Amino acid sequence: MSVEWYLVVSAIVFSIGMSGVIVRRNPLVILLCLELMLNAGNLALVAFARMHGNQDGQIFALIVMVVAACEVAIGLGLIVALYRRRLPIDVDELRELQG
């Protein structure tokens, strides 16, 4: 199976994640969609690693997973903090930083 198929799947997954980040307003869902995007990237990396026949891409993928775990920990922490302070769970409501 040539590498294109993997890349197409990766692109589809990435696009789903991207549209989810842009369209959805629930921070939890946005976090999930971000994970989708990261994993799409991982898939592409692993596919390229196979194509080149070395392990560099796979190592990258592992590192991305670590980063993703960290990100999830922080993101979930933020969401829990939002719940605790009884703030609306809606990213459009959190726009104090506007210019």
Place this chain on the structure above:
Amino acid sequence: MSPTGWAWACLLCPLVGTILIGLTWRLLPSRIHGILGTVAIFAAFVCAVGAFIGLEDRNEDRRQLVSVAWNYANTVGIDAKLAILVDPLSVFMMLVVSGVSALIHLYSVGYMASDRGYTRFFAYLNFFVFSMLLLVEAGNFFFLIVGWAFVGAASYLLISFWFRRTTATQAGIKAFVINVVGDVGLVLGTFFVFRGVGTLDFLAAFSQVGDAFSKNDPSLVAGCLLLLVGAFAKSAQVPLHTWLPDAMEGPTPVSALIHAATMVTAGVYLIARMHPLFEQAPTAASVGAILGCVTLLVAATIALVVTDLKRVIAYSTMSQIGYMVMGVSSFAYAGGLFHLMTHAFFKALLFMAAGSVIAAMANVQNLDRMSGFRKAMPFTFACMLVGGLALSGIPPFAGFWSKDEVLALLIDRGGGFVVLAVLGYVGALMTAIYTFRMIFRAFYNEPNEEARELMETGHVHHAEPVNPMTGELEDTDVGFPGPEHHIAEQTGSMRLAMGALAVLATVGGLLQIPDVSSALHDFLAPTFADSSYYDDLEPSESLSWAGLAVGMLLGLLGIFIAYRLWVADRERPARIRQQLAPAYRFFVHKWYFDEAIDFLVVRPFAWFGRFARNTFERVVVNGAIVGGAAGAVRAGSAAVRAVQTGYVRYYAALLLLGLAALGLYFLISAS
């Protein structure tokens, strides 16, 4: 100690004096500061004498000594050193400056005794003497300019010494501004010279001037003319002279010290010091000689009609400095410097006597109000008479020998200089007339109220203090003249100072008598060894004595005219005034110089200033530059602000769009 050691000590004495007075003004009683200042200047004089003796001990050809304390900067092309040049000319100036200053300090101890600014006065006076000594001892252009500017600053401080008088502060500002014009001239002139010779050191520059510049080289002429601007501003020569009469707002000892004896002769010193440059640029020197001659006539005519006692002497100072400038610019150095010295003696004496009269008149300076002080103040009268005779050129007083030497040397040069000499004799006649006009009006005829009171009771009536210029009532607090007025008859230190100067004004001329003595000429010879005129200009015996005879006759004629007009037939001056009304008006308005300068310089500048403030500042600076920059930043920030909506999803979309665009760009550029 070597001559340079003495010269350094001479420079340090007044500096130490001014610093000590400045630091201890709270700790010690003010009387001590007066004594301290006077002692410092006497010490400087002793050091100058030490330098003189040391220099006399050396061989003729080894009398130009340079001493460097340290290098400020010695980089490519610039050699800025703290260096002094000790040669006959600078030692001569040191002796005159410190000697006359010492006597004037002594006079001030009495004259300023009741002024609340006594301590400040002596600190300034010491600072002035330090600056003046720095000016005359400087061994390079760098320190000459420093001393030059210090002297201007000291003059400003002392003219506006009574700082609560508006007239005094205005006069100080005027003097300072005109002096700064001169400073600029001096600095620019130095640049011209420096560009040619490549060094700031006097001796090196003078030795190279012949190689660096051809005769009448345009750039050297320009440089010398700019040096003349400096000299003329400092020495109150036409057309930069208008500050000197106004400077009479300062206390009388200041007028005697700065505006008669020392500072205003700095221009003469400068021209004499720069003689190798001027001899290489004779055009510039001739311009100096002609303007000196113009000044001596202009000032003499004004002095004939001014009614303010001190201003008569001030115009007389301008006129006499005109003789000196005319002399040194015509390469008659010994004559010009000789006149500088005798003038310092008799003019300081005249100012001191005038100060005594002004004190007796409770600060009134108007000659119209004065008369008959002869019996009331015999000592002051005697001093005034000695000074007046010396000024008018009556033998054997000092001015007789010096003025006529300048004129004889001019005739000896021949050509156009003879015309200048003839005009100088015309000036001599006017000098005698205005000098004795002043003396006859103040001292002869019936005693006025003040003179009678002084004769009867032996002390002066202290009228309510008023400003002599505006007639406004004044306080006697600090910043104004003190409540008491000290006249010379009753104050020991003032008598001592005036007595010493009177002796000098009488015998000072004996240094240089044609074919009898030429002490000054011989002493100064090493400085002018490189001059091609110094020894060649040697008026013949008959010419010298004929000149002296003419000078004496003109002086006596002037005194006689003054006697006829202001003692014998006192209705006459008013009639003459009416007959010559246009000329009188012209002279009384000082040849309209103030008005002309106001019209040509002050008003255009004021207009330009208003234009800059009202139009340029508002429209261009505030409107276009400042407003334009602010507007651009504001518009730019509004555009950027519009992007910052605060929607996280919006930011994510923008980010992705940007990334997509970047990716596309790379894809396209790669293919």
